[in-house]
Amino acid sequence: MEHLKQKILREGKVLPGNVLKVDSFLNHQIDPVLMQHIGEEFAMSFTETGVTKILTLESSGIAPAMMTGLKLGVPVVFARKRKSLTLIDHLYSAKVYSYTKNETSEISASKDYISNEDVVLIMDDFLANGQAVLGLLEIVEQAGASLAGVGIVIEKGFQDGGRIVRERGIRLKALTTITSLTDGNVTFKEEQ
C-alpha cells in the first residue's frame, strides 16, 4: 500500500529496540483518510470470507478496525487491556506478553459480543512477535467462533509473529511488511 509506505517513510521514527514510532498517523494522532484507505484494502481482502465481526485490541487497533468494519458493515469489538468497572465477569480473557513493555497483561472481551455463530476477523496495528494476535485468537477459540483471518497494518517481518500465524494455516493480510529497521532506516519487503 503505497500511501501507507510513504507515510511511514516521511513520518515514522525508529526508536531503540527495533520499535517504529508512528504516532503522527496511527498510534496517537490518527489520519482518517489513510484509515479509510486501510479499511477499504482490508474489506476487499476479506469480503469473501463472510466476516460477521472484527476483533481488535485497544487502543491502536481500533481506528483501522473501525474503518474496515464500516466498509464491511460489521461491528467492531475491542478487547480491553485493563479491567473495566462495568466489565467484570462474563468475559473471555487471555494473557498477552509484550516484549516492548516487558510485561504480561490480561486482555478481555465480553461474552455478549462474540458467539459461536460469528466469523471473526482479527485486526491489529502491528504484528511483531505475535503475542497480541495469539491472545486475540484465544478469545476467538473460547467463543467457539470461526476465524476469517488476521489483518495487520504493519508487519515487522524480521520478528516471528508472521511465521507463527502463517504456520497455523491462518490467512494473514499485512498491508505493509518491514524487513529491517537497522540504523534508523525503514526497509520494506519488495512486492507490497
Ligand code: 5GP
Ligand atoms: P506482538 O504482540 O506481535 O509482539 O506486538 C504487537 C503489539 O505490540 C501491537 O499491538 C503494537 O501495539 C505493539 N508493537 C509491537 N511492535 C511495535 C512497533 O514497532 N511500534 C509500535 N508503535 N507498536 C508496536
